[in-house]
Every structure is written in C-alpha cells, then in structure tokens.
Amino acid sequence: MSLTDVLSRIDTDLPAATDRLMDLLRIPSISTDPAFKSDCDRAADWLVSDLNSLGITTEKRATPGHPMVVGHLDGTGPHLLFYGHYDVQPVDPLNLWNLDPFDPDIQDTPAGKVIRGRGSSDDKGQLMTFVEACRAWKAVHGTLPCKLTFFLEGEEESGSPSLVPFMKEHADELTADIALICDTAMVSPGVPSIAGQLRGMLKDEFTIHGPTRDLHSGHYGGPGLNPLREISRIVASFHDTETGAVAVDGFYEGVPEVSDEMLRQWQNCGFDEAAYLGGVGYTQAHGEKAYSTLEQQWARPTLEINGLWGGYQGAGTKTVIPAEAHCKLTCRLVGDMDPDRLRTRIRAHVETRLSPDARVTWDGDLDGSPASVMNTDRPEFEAARQALSNEWNREAVIVGMGGSIPIAGFFKDILGLDSMLIGYANEDDAIHSPNEKYNLASFHKGIRSWARILDALTRA
Template sequence: MTLENTLSRIDTDLDAALERLKTFLAIPSISTDPAYKPDCDRAADWLVANLQEIGIDAQKRPTPGQPMVTAHVDGPEDAPHLLFYGHYDVQPVDPLELWTQPPFEPIIADGPNGRIIQARGASDDKGQLMTFVEACRAWKAEHGTLPFRITFFFEGEEESGSPSLVPFMEEHADELRADLALICDTGMVAPGVPSIASQLRGMLKDEFTLIGPARDLHSGHYGGPGLNPLREMAHIIASFHDPETGAVAVEGFYEGVEDISDELRRQWEGCGFDEKDYLGAAGYSVAHGEKAYSTLEQQWARPTLEINGLWGGYQGAGTKTVIPSEAHCKLTCRLVGDMDPDALRLKIRKHVEDRLPADCTVRWDQSLDGSKASVMDVTRPEFERARTALTDEWEREAVFTGMGGSIPIAGFFKSILGMDSMLIGFANEDDSIHSPNEKYDVESFHRGIRSWARIMDKLSG
C-alpha cells in the first residue's frame, strides 16, 4: 500500500470523520466544574470506544480528578516509538449569551475563509486531537497495522491546571516513555503556513511589597520629609528597563540567552506573519519592546520582565490625602534558552534591594515558583522529516516557530520522561479558543489528518 492510498481514504472519509468529531464535541467535558464530572467520564469513554473501533486496545485510567486515556500499539522492533498527547477537556462556555448557537450543539457552517465546525472544543483540543486519531484510522484501514509503536496519552484536566498529570506521569513513567512526544495543541503562524513549535518560553513569578512608614500618614503633616513607598516603587519599576533600547536592565538578566540562527530568522521573516495586523488587533501602532529585535523574535525568542499589577494607597472615590505605608508589585518574566528561574529570581531581588533608600524595606512573596523554557533539538532527523511532510501537504514551506507562552506538558515530558516534544497544530488565530463561538476550519481538520498521515510515512521510513 502507498501513502496515496491512505490520503485518498482520508479524502473519501472526511464527512464521516466530521460526524465523529461532532459527536465528540457534543459532550460538555468541562473539567474545571465538578458538575460536569460525568461528562468528562463520558468523553473519556467515547475516546476509548473510538480507538477500540479501529483495533487499538485503549483504556480509561482513574486519577483523583478526571480520567486519563491510554493505549499502546506495537510496531516493528526497529521502528521508532512515538507518544501522541492531546486533551479531551474544554473550557467553560461563559458568557453563554454571546454564542450564536448552543456551544455543545456543533454545526458545520460557512466561515470567512471556507467551511468551519463551530462548538466549544472544536479547536482546543478535540478537533486537533482527532486529526491524529483519524490519520491512524485511515492508515490502519489501508495497511492493517500502524507503521511504528505508538502510545496514545489523552488527559482530561489540561484546562484546569492538570493537577493529576504529574503524579500519573511519575507513577507510570516506564509505560509512557517513548523516543519522541507528538503534541497537537498549537496553531499555524499564519493561515495556510504549517508550523512546528520548537521553543516555548518558560516563566518566573514574583511579588514584593515596599514598606515605608509604620502607618498611613497625613500628607499635610509628612508630605516632603516623609518617604512615600509609591514614589520609591515608581523609581524601581522604571529602573527595570533601559529607556533607550527597551532591554531589561537587571544585571545578569540575559545569562543563558542566545540569538536565533540565521536559518531560523529566514524562516520567520518569510512565514507570512503580519506585524501590522498583529499589533493593530491589540490597539498598538508600533512595537514597544527591545528595539534591536523584530516583533516575532521578541515574542518567541527573547525574555521579558513585565509588571502585571501595581497598587497601594487609597483606591476609593474622591481624594484621600495620605502617604501610604505600603506599595505592592506583581511581576512575571518569560524565559528563553537556558535561563535559570531560580538564579534569575535572586538577580531581580538584588536589583530591587540595591535601590532601597533609608527607611524603606521590602517583603517578598515566598510561595511563587518558575519553570525553564522548553527548547527542542531540531537537529534530530524527525523534525526535518516532519517539516518536509508538512511542506508537501500544504504546498508552502513549513517553518520552525517559537511560542510566546508555555505548554507545560512539553516541559513535563522533558523533566519526567526525558523526551523531546514535537508540537504540530493546525489552529488559526481567529479560532476564538476559550471564547464564545469557538471554531475549527474544516480545511485545518482535513489537511491536519492528511498531514499526520504524511508525517507517519516520513517517520517510518
């Protein structure tokens, strides 16, 4: 049997695949709300039955929260062993009144760029998860077996913090460990531009309070000679960045950061990303970060220090002539490369403490944590084979991209199982994930299935 047979079967079976997806989407598997616990169980049962229907021995595995779904498929002894991850839980649907149709009554409709399937979970992540399952269905129908060993691993708590994920992975590490993890929970950098996310930024969180006078003071009595923590906080916040270059001015902040390669920069420059649209959608006219780097480089490959909350003193209506006793700040850093969140936290705290004037002290929140960035080894042959497969399907050069945010599961695969991850998704920016009227383009679903079949063919060769 040839790859063309499998692709032809995918094309012929598209309407049936869409009906299966609609059945899956109709299950309101909202993991964060205990009222939907039975529906999460039902979604897991549906996945088990769907895999068993195509001859894959799947199981529903209990956890203290929502169940996991696992399955293992044997393959040739010299073939690679791949793990495929997705999640079957979805976000809540509020505000319900903004939906144009009930969120768990999926419809196929005309969208601005072709047909769409609209329902909660269509893009995040049921539609994406099913692209791989449907590729396996078509491959098995044509070949009788799958081309390599596959472990399916589907969780039901991704949208509610994955509290059961790490304990389950640690307990079953030997069962889950494979040569490479495949994750389909990402998107394309621009419509029709296939993308493999190869680096995800990490995170550092911190919070501090500046303490000045022993109590709030009358500004008429102490205004002038009295230290004002809000004013001192403003000085410190302003000192975090160089006003000329936009770079973070904390000493040692960029330790572990490297510039991207010329080849990666070439891919990003030609990937179809529209900076004007991207900035304009948020109400910006120009980029405001590090002046030496493009918008995509700032978003994907550069670290940041952001102030997320700043408060103190009187917050009510009218005026209260007060010098507050305290001022408060919440901050986060997005990390790249080999930046160490624990070492960086110490550098940021030193930066603050070195700038404290007399009669001002600082109190740090000791409960916050951080995680390193995930950087994939794209020199592994699987990555270039997958990129070639995507390029063949979409007739457009596939690109290695970064992600400004984080996908924790990729970090867990690395830290717990010692596995690299390949993140390939077919969502578009306008899919409205987590929002009313979530949708997934039928083209994304169809060509996503075909893409996975091509990738399976390339990785098995």
C-alpha cells in the same frame, strides 16, 4: 498500497470523520466545574471505545481528578507518544454564543466552512486529526507504521493537577522516542508550523513598606517616604528606556542567539506584523529595539509588570501617604535561563535600590519553570517539516512560541523526551471564548498532514 491510498481514504471519509468529531463535541467535558464530572468521564469513555475500535489497546486510568486515557499499539519503527486533551473550557458568558456551545454546527464564513462549538479547536478537533489519520492508515494497510502510545488528559483546562504525579508513576509506560503534541496553532493562516522552543516562566511579587501606617499627606507630605513613589522608581529601573532591554544585572545569562537558518524561516513564515500590532492598538513594537517583533515574541526573554497598586482605590480622593505598595511581575524565559538564579538577581536589583526607611517583602510561594528547547537538529523535525510542506504546498517553518505549554516541559523533565508541537488551529479560532470554531480545512488538512508525518517519521 501507498501514502497516496491513505490520503485518498481520508478525503473519502471526511464526512464520517466530521460526524465523529461532532459526537465528541456534544459531550460537555468542562473539567474545572464539578457539575460536569460525569461528562468528563463520558468523554474519556468515548475515546477509549474509539481507540479500541482501531486495535489500539486503550484504558481509562483513574486519577484523583479526571481520568487519563492511555492507549498502546505495538509495532516496528519509531515509538511515538501522542498527547492531547479531551477537556474543555467553561462556556461563560453563554449569552454571547450564537448557538448552543455543545450542539456543534458546520457554518459558512467568508474564510470557508468552520466547525463551531466548544472544544472544536481546543483541543478535540486537533486531537481527532491524529486519530483520524491513524484510522485511515489502518483501513488501508491493516496496521499502523510504527509503535504508538496515546496519552490523553482530562484536566489541561483546569491546571493539570493529576498530570505530573501520573507521569512520574507511569514514566516507564509513557517513555517513547519522541512526543507529538497537537495543542497548538499555525503561525499564520495556511502556514504549517512546528514549535521547537517554548518560553519558560518566572513569577514573583513584592511589597514596599514605608511608614508604620497610612499618613495624612498634609502632615507628612514632603519629609515622608511614599511607598508608591518608591516602587515606581524601582519598577522604572527594570528597563533601559533607550534600548528596551531589561537592565537587571545578569538577566541575559543563558540566552542564545537565533541561527541564521531559523531567522530565514521566520522571515518567510507569513507573519503580518502590522496586523499583529495594529489589532491591539499598537503602531510599533516596544521591546528590545535590536530585535524583530518575532524574535521578541519567540526568542527573547521579558520582564513584565502585571500589577502595580497601593493607597486609596475608591471614588474621589483620600489624601494619604500609603503604608505600602505592591507589584506583581513575571518573566518569560528562553534558552538555558535558570529561573531560581534569575529570581535572586531580580530581588537583588530591588533590594540594592531601596531608600532609607523603605523595606521589601517577597511572596515566597510563586514558582518558576525553565524554557523548553527541543533538539530541532534531530532528523524527525526535518522529516515532519518536509511532510507538512508537501501537504500545504508552502514551506513549513520551525517556530518559537511566546507562551508556555507545560506538558512539553514535563515530557522533557520527567520522560526525557523532545516534543514536536504541531497543530492546525488559527489565531482567530476564539479558543476559551464564545463561538469557538475550527476551520473545516484545518480539520481535513490536519488529518492528511498527520498521515504524511507518520509516513515520513518511519523513514527518518
């Protein structure tokens, strides 16, 4: 018996596998709404029962919030930790759904059949691709090819308040050779991807104070310092308008250049720049001019203004010079950028540019986290990349990710684990939105992909 037998079993069992996913999708495990607490428990129980049926010793572990599901299977070969989450987003606005969000259906679309329902893509469908690959492997071989730990969370969609304390308390139990995370998407339709780096995040907020109270602009307009004008000048100084680069001194410390091999993969990953930009009304990229759109999104840091306000906000006009003006900003971090050091530099940039009679205060409760950079030179990454390439009949790529997936950073910081983020979702899956879907082909080929990856990792 061989991998071919496992893949054949997956093909034969696809209708039953789809039925199992539909059963899980019918459980409204909305973690953020206390009204659905019992449903989150029920989803955890469903997974415990299903994994136990495969011979994986699995328990539901209590937390102050929703339970964790932890399963173990002893074996030879590498020790893999698989992470997914069973909770889902709320369904509002319900009137925009074309079906009951928790009565999933298989629907025909121009792109093929899709599984429609809340959680189909994020993350129950993705989670079950790995479980079904294990099921097929066990059915054919009677066992699995490696040692496995399952770590399934029930609070990912509500901020994961129990996650870090649980991981710290159970670090010895969760430690493995490498982590597999399924909560991600392909870079382009039909282009399998492994995320090797995720940008980190720095948040900050400041207020520029001027006069002791709002002033009549007829009495003080001219001689009076206007905090809105002051904050506009300072915010404009954050970027070099000619190059698009961030102009904060020392901002790029710790930023690596992308290797030629990685750039080659990115150039051939099927990314449609025109569709990416045009889909939101852009005609060109507006970041650092020396870097491609993908480099800007995956491998370069940013400083973005997320909110800017002050003065009168009501209808009509009110002729005042406001007493203060406010700014919210975030930075996406890459490489070895230190969020604490960068925060100091951004604040210094603002404070050294203040005019006389202006002062600044900062929100001291905002956090920051460094980028998660995986060691993609590890043989597991190339083994998984080749396995994906074989299944999808095109070169798989190791990509960056513009956003942040905190679990990958927690695995690195708490457990010392590199993570491979491998998922089969598409950008049009409408996760978090009405009419969420997961392509049936993504579900089927995702199961086959994991079977190939399991096989490849035992040989790496």
